[in-house]
Amino acid sequence: MAAEDQDARTEPPTARRRREARAEGQVARSNDLSSSVILLGGLLSLYFLGGRIFGRMVVVMRACLGNTDESVIRPDSLMASGVAAISDVGISMLPMLGAVVVVSILISLIQVGWCPTLKPIKPRLDKLNPITGAKRLLISPRTLVMTGMNLAKMTVVAAVAYFTLRARLADVVGAAGLDHIAVMLLMGKMLFDLAIRLSIVLFLLALIDYAYQRYQHEKGLKMTKQEVKDEYKSMEGDPKLKSRRRQVQIELALQRMKAAVPTADVVITNPTEIAVALKYDESAMAAPRVVAKGKGYVAQRIRELAIEHRIPIVEKKPLAQALYRTVEVGQEVPPQFYRAVAEILAYVFELAGKGSRRMAGAPA
Secondary structure: OHHHHHHHOOEOOOHHHHHHHHHOOOOOOOHHHHHHHHHHHHHHHHHHHHHHHHHHHHHHHHHHHOOOOOOOOOHHHHHHHHHHHHHHHHHHHHHHHHHHHHHHHHHHHHHHOOOOOOHHHOOOHHHHOHHHHHHHHHOOHHHHHHHHHHHHHHHHHHHHHHHHHHHOHHHHHHHHHOOHHHHHHHHHHHHHHHHHHHHHHHHHHHHHHHHHHHHHHHHHHOEOHHHHHHHHHHHHOOHHHHHHHHHHHHHHHHHHHHHHHHHOOEEEEOOOOEEEEEEOOOOOOOOOEEEEEEEOHHHHHHHHHHHHOOOOEEEOHHHHHHHHHHOOOOOEOOHHHHHHHHHHHHHHHHHHOOOOOOOOOOOO
16 A cells, blocks of 8 residues: 555645645755765864864873872872863864864755754654564665665775775885884874775765655655645635635625616726726715726626616727726726816716716816
8 A cells, every 4th residue: 555655646745745844854864974074074174183183182291291290190189180181182172073063064954954843853653663663674665775775885985995905005014114103103194094085985975875865755755646636725725615705706796886886977888898887976076986897797797787777888998998907996087087087977967967067177
């Protein structure tokens, strides 16, 4: 069933799915990449700061071992001098430790960004199931891939160590004639060279592991078609309910239009696509007001209501289009339309026998 479910996950993850997974701590992260970068950063900081740290350690050791004063080597003062020496050396190592901390923070931010969450360490009962754990260890293809990658890492690391030490074999043989200080320096240089090479190899292998982790993460976030539909319903609402709400809104708008159109003085049309109903009461309005407007079916209903209630219909295409685009229902006509609207209202009022009435600010 798990394989069939995975095969059915063919849809890319949505933004919401990614946010939820991130909130749960499910991110693409390679522990090997973090370890290799921290190791490489620590070695590089040791390369640049190691001389200073070593010099400070020599000074402290000389100060401690070269002091033959009996008052200093007494048990009560020996502890104080040891603590002082350790503090002195520790302070000299702070820049290197700080560099390692900064590198560890940066590599985490580069991989997953800012993702503060405690959910990954929260106890889960399904992780305590021995049967489920055994299946993950024995059957999971991911486990097989990780085992193969670990074996490959061990082989590559062993090969790099072998060839590095083999190239310095002559130096090791020649170290028999050196004093102990020179031998220590030679061994330190060889070990540091080996550590640098191994850290670089581990870093390159960790990049492959990080790419694989990202692939597995994206694969695990994929969704089935049904999950995408369910998420869309939860975010946008059920399409049936949404359609019903839209229908109710249209019905309410039509009811308001049915009540507003009979109060209009004129309906300006385009002639069939657009209809705008205007009302003007010189005692209460400074300019005519749009009481209803519509396009398509709504425009048709406005014309039908106008005919039913004997509201004059005037065909003025440019004016109807301009009023429909720029004036909302309940707003008064802007001054740039005063002349055109005044001419229509004067004509309509004259036909209706209302007498000659003039808008405020309109030309006579």
